[in-house]
Amino acid sequence: xxxxxxxxxxxxxxxxxxxxxxxxxxxxxxxxxxxxxxxxxxxxxxxxxxxxxxxxxxxxxxxxxxxxxxxxxxxxxxxxxxxxxxxxxxxxxxxxxxxxxxxxxxxxxxxxxxxxxxxxxxxxxxxxxxxxxxxxxxxxxxxxxxxxxxxxxxxxxxxxxxxxxxxxxxxxxxxxxxxxxxxxxxxxxxxxxxxxxxxxxxxxxx
Amino acid sequence: xxxxxxxxxxxxxxxxxxxxxxxxxxxxxxxxxxxxxxxxxxxxxxxxxxxxxxxxxxxxxxxxxxxxxxxxxxxxxxxxxxxxxxxxxxxxxxxxxxxxxxxxxxxxxxxxxxxxxxxxxxxxxxxxxxxxxxxxxxxxxxxxxxxxxxxxxxxxxxxxxxxxxxxxxxxxxxxxxxxxxxxxxxxxxxxxxxxxxxxxxxxxxxxxxxxxxxxxxxxxxxxxxxxxxxxxxxxxxxxxxxxxxxxxxxxxxxxxxxxxxxxxxxxxxxxxxxxxxxxxxxxxxxxxxxxxxxxxxxxxxxxxxxxxxxxxxxxxxxxxxxxxxxxxxxxxxxxxxxxxxxxxxxxxxxxxxxxxxxxxxxxxxxxxxxxxxxxxxxxxxxxxxxxxxxxxxxxxxxxxxxxxxxxxxxxxxxxxxxxxxxxxxxxxxxxxxxxxxxxxxxxxxxxxxxxxxxxxxxxxxxxxxxxxxxxxxxxxxxxxxxxxxxxxxxxxxxxxxxxxxxxxxxxxxxxxxxxxxxxxxxxxxxxxxxxxxxxxxxxxxxxxxxxxxxxxxxxxxxxxxxxxxxxxxxxxxxxxxxxxxxxxxxxxxxxxxxxxxxxxxxxxxxxxxxxxxxxx
Numbered sequence: 001x002x003x004x005x006x007x008x009x010x011x012x013x014x015x016x017x018x019x020x021x022x023x024x025x026x027x028x029x030x031x032x033x034x035x036x037x038x039x040x041x042x043x044x045x046x047x048x049x050x051x052x053x054x055x056x057x058x059x060x061x062x063x064x065x066x067x068x069x070x071x072x073x074x075x076x077x078x079x080x081x082x083x084x085x086x087x088x089x090x091x092x093x094x095x096x097x098x099x100x101x102x103x104x105x106x107x108x109x110x111x112x113x114x115x116x117x118x119x120x121x122x123x124x125x126x127x128x129x130x131x132x133x134x135x136x137x138x139x140x141x142x143x144x145x146x147x148x149x150x151x152x153x154x155x156x157x158x159x160x161x162x163x164x165x166x167x168x169x170x171x172x173x174x175x176x177x178x179x180x181x182x183x184x185x186x187x188x189x190x191x192x193x194x195x196x197x198x199x200x201x202x203x204x205x206x
Numbered sequence: 207x208x209x210x211x212x213x214x215x216x217x218x219x220x221x222x223x224x225x226x227x228x229x230x231x232x233x234x235x236x237x238x239x240x241x242x243x244x245x246x247x248x249x250x251x252x253x254x255x256x257x258x259x260x261x262x263x264x265x266x267x268x269x270x271x272x273x274x275x276x277x278x279x280x281x282x283x284x285x286x287x288x289x290x291x292x293x294x295x296x297x298x299x300x301x302x303x304x305x306x307x308x309x310x311x312x313x314x315x316x317x318x319x320x321x322x323x324x325x326x327x328x329x330x331x332x333x334x335x336x337x338x339x340x341x342x343x344x345x346x347x348x349x350x351x352x353x354x355x356x357x358x359x360x361x362x363x364x365x366x367x368x369x370x371x372x373x374x375x376x377x378x379x380x381x382x383x384x385x386x387x388x389x390x391x392x393x394x395x396x397x398x399x400x401x402x403x404x405x406x407x408x409x410x411x412x413x414x415x416x417x418x419x420x421x422x423x424x425x426x427x428x429x430x431x432x433x434x435x436x437x438x439x440x441x442x443x444x445x446x447x448x449x450x451x452x453x454x455x456x457x458x459x460x461x462x463x464x465x466x467x468x469x470x471x472x473x474x475x476x477x478x479x480x481x482x483x484x485x486x487x488x489x490x491x492x493x494x495x496x497x498x499x500x501x502x503x504x505x506x507x508x509x510x511x512x513x514x515x516x517x518x519x520x521x522x523x524x525x526x527x528x529x530x531x532x533x534x535x536x537x538x539x540x541x542x543x544x545x546x547x548x549x550x551x552x553x554x555x556x557x558x559x560x561x562x563x564x565x566x567x568x569x570x571x572x573x574x575x576x577x578x579x580x581x582x583x584x585x586x587x588x589x590x591x592x593x594x595x596x597x598x599x600x601x602x603x604x605x606x607x608x609x610x611x612x613x614x615x616x617x618x619x620x621x622x623x624x625x626x627x628x629x630x631x632x633x634x635x636x637x638x639x640x641x642x643x644x645x646x647x648x649x650x651x652x653x654x655x656x657x658x659x660x661x662x663x664x665x666x667x668x669x670x671x672x673x674x675x676x677x678x679x680x681x682x683x684x685x686x687x688x689x690x691x692x693x694x695x696x697x698x699x700x701x702x703x704x705x706x707x708x709x710x711x712x713x714x715x716x717x718x719x720x721x722x723x724x725x726x727x728x729x730x731x732x733x734x735x736x737x738x739x740x741x742x743x744x745x746x747x748x749x750x751x752x753x754x755x756x757x758x759x760x761x762x763x764x765x766x767x768x769x770x771x772x773x774x775x776x777x778x779x780x781x782x783x784x785x786x787x788x789x790x791x792x793x794x795x796x797x798x799x800x801x802x803x804x805x806x807x808x809x810x811x812x813x814x815x816x817x818x819x820x821x822x
């Protein structure tokens with residue numbers, strides 16, 4: 001059991017509200033986009049099976065903030081056990097970009113990954129499609145320098161969830177980095193009780 | 207995470223994000239387990255608009271878990287200023303004491319990120335109310351559980367009943383199967399038979415109508431009283447009436463059993479069990495916190511829940527107890543996420559200044575310390591929300607600190623970090639539950655303290671609450687206020703643990719690497735049973751029970767008062783209605799969106815379903 005290959009990756013998406021976290025996730029997993037903005041309700045996590053580099057078949061579990069980011073009220077359980085953290089800003093919103101550093105620090109404090117220095121982050125600048133790019137305020141150069149400053153060759157993508165631009169590449173990159181980051185000490189997989197299975201399958205213990 | 211940063215961020219974001227000004231159906235202040243249950247159920251099942259606020263900077267209050275990430279980084283182990291850290295948990299602390307400081311401080315400081323210390327540790331049973339809510343609410347997606355491996359009852363050695371050294375406790379394993387009862391050298395043949403007969407009777411009732419088949423009787427590992435065993439052949443049921451004592455919820459007239467505690471009942475005819483066996487059943491199976499509590503109906507119910515829980519998840523897990531990974535604080539937090547996912551607005555660090563019931567407008571106004579006025583039809587108030595001015599509420603709806611402190615009793619807790627298991631080095635005996643009944647503690651200082659049992663739960667690395675090679679032990683015991691905190695656990699600490707480092711040799715006692723004890727107000731049943739209004743409920747903090755059962759019962763009852771039919775609003779029969787009904791069967795309802803996010807499989811949504819998901 002201890003030698004088992006990692007097959008489930010937990011990715012969490014962080015960033016200010018309204019930057020398109022849920023849309024990115026939906027575009028990646030369901031290939032769907034809705035123009036209508038509603039603060040996220042009903043989105044929990046989405047899963048997708050992906051083949052990375054033609055060898056590892058992994059299940060990506062992408063966790064949405066469920067709106068709890070609006071008041072910085074994500075609990076420690078949300079962060080725990082993440083294999084990769086996707087930081088999202090809106091290229092048309094300067095503050096959403098400035099807040100990335102806060103989100104990054106919040107993540108490191110709450111998730112307390114074993115190796116904070118090398119923990120895989122990936123930065124996405126979303127909504128490149130807006131006004132045909134006319135309203136952009138965060139340049140790619142600026143974003144790249146943030147990535148460089150945060151170390152560990154943090155990859156950067158400019159995306160449009162609406163036009164499905166770069167979304168697939170970005171999440172695949174996230175998955176690849178998450179796999180690379182496999183930490184030895186976490187190989188221990190607790191053998192836990194599956195409580196929800198019991199309801200339908202109540203047939204005896206012996 | 208540091209305070210400054212958080213505050214900074216909050217201020218910065220405040221103008222951009224504020225609460226909707228419309229009236230909410232429900233505002234819940236506090237994120238303890240009962241509050242989270244109500245908020246998630248109102249949101250997910252009741253489809254109500256819910257605002258869930260907490261004055262503190264984390265989820266759970268007295269049901270929460272302390273992790274290093276949550277305190278300022280000095281609080282948990284370095285500097286040993288644990289009380290500070292506990293205060294931050296929002297629990298109401300009356301007094302505290304740091305038990306010991308060992309020279310392993312540096313070691314612990316380097317590992318402190320790996321500890322999750324519950325303010326009030328609790329576990330669930332495989333078939334109890336909490337597990338039912340966890341399954342039906344889909345909170346299971348955010349939780350993982352390990353079983354308790356073994357239960358023990360402590361026996362003192364001065365009464366000549368044991369072989370241990372004088373003045374020490376002996377840990378007597380509580381049998382979990384027929385085979386274990388038969389193999390138990392401590393039980394006489396007569397008592398084995400008596401115990402089997404008793405448990406079989408309980409089991410017959412427990413499994414009646416459930417349609418559950420718990421395996422074949424000739425299997426030695428079959429849970430006690432399994433159908434087909436020699437003790438199930440006789441179908442006599444005549445004692446059922448007395449077996450199920452009613453606690454008087456229906457005001458049924460003087461049933462004699464009402465006046466008997468679980469322990470006394472077991473020792474009396476016709477059960478005639480020995481004191482040790484009675485203690486084992488009363489405290490390790492029924493989890494009675496006291497030897498004298500008259501609520502034998504609850505105890506019997508717990509016994510039945512226990513029996514139903516045993517082996518529910520297969521033969522590899524014969525034990526009934528389930529420990530949430532990363533600590534029991536995860537449970538409240540999971541329900542908060544259920545609420546958020548269902549549309550509740552959740553926000554931490556939102557202290558409240560005043561709540562006012564406006565009868566003329568039939569709503570309740572909530573004034574935050576930030577100066578916002580929020581309104582709601584129903585209000586739920588949890589513990590640890592600071593001093594809130596309450597206007598328009600009846601006296602018995604207000605629980606003042608004075609009133610709580612005038613209670614004769616209080617709850618004492620201790621948390622210890624140790625270096626080895628308190629029940630030997632057996633691989634399978636790391637996650638254990640131990641009941642230490644008063645009978646085992648003849649040397650106690652306070653002679654009138656002969657009612658309350660000390661519960662000890664030990665967790666190991668596999669529970670994810672502590673790093674490898676360390677253990678966390680949670681002690682909990684109710685007591686009179688007159689007993690000083692440091693005396694409550696003194697004999698236990700002396701007998702089971704060592705406060706100085708021992709390098710191998712003769713004594714195998716675990717060393718306390720770090721420890722603290724603290725005292726919180728008792729949560730008495732009067733408060734618990736006093737829901738009257740249909741627009742306001744006040745929850746106390748964590749009780750002295752070692753399971754979540756009473757808290758869930760309380761939440762269900764409150765839910766009935768708030769949202770039930772008017773005709774039955776004050777009836778306690780609501781207790782039996784789960785907050786989360788069983789999910790509809792396939793094809794019954796269009797509630798399948800959540801399947802998308804379910805357990806590892808992805809379902810393609812069509813346009814309609816997608817729109818539904820977005821617009822929910």
